[in-house]
Amino acid sequence: MLYKSNSGFNSTKMLSFKTSFEAYYPSLCFFANRIINNEEAAADITEDVFIKLWEKKPNFSKYKNIKAILYIAVKNACLNYIQQQKRNTAKQHAFAYFAQYESEDFILNEIVRAEVLREVYAALQQLPPEQRRVMHLLFKEGLDSKQVAEELNISIHTVKKHKLNGIKALKKKLGVSGLVVIAVLAHL
Incomplete structure (x- = not known):
């Protein structure tokens, strides 16, 4: 679970993280889905962004522009996802072409x-x-x-x-x- 205890976080930092997650997760998922047009992948991307931030152990209450940081991180993760999908599609086409013939x-x-x-x-x-x-x-x-x-x-x-x-x-x-x-x- 995303909210489990981490020895580097005190209760204030955890509450700040939880508050940020609850406040921005739905809108970030919507934003990601608008970019990649895949609800499931959008949710995964958004969760991954929060997990990466959690692992960095930031104090969310110190960030003045946490919303901007989150949107930029989700946008970049979506662009990476799109590039990976393009590479996967090209590989699949090449494999299908070879398999067909x-x-x-x-x-x-x-x-x-x-x-x-x-x-x-x-x-x-x-x-x-x-x-x-x-x-x-x-x-x-x-x-x-x-x-x-x-x-x-x-x-x-x-x-x-x-x-x-x-x-x-x-x-x-x-x-x-x-x-x-x-x-x-x-x-x-």
């Missing part, structure tokens, strides 16, 4: 995809520097021809020429059609 076919397809990308990347590294820079900016950075021209301070015609020559060289090195090369490059 855990089949051997999926794993083999991902290995093949990784190897194809490795080969394409190796072939890209063998292109002349100008073509390699253009291909990198177009496909890896996702820039359009005009942006690449501005970035490299060359004409759009030159960008298109390097792109065409780069795709031709990749087709020749990889032995695949231009459409396959473009599709693979789009996933780099």
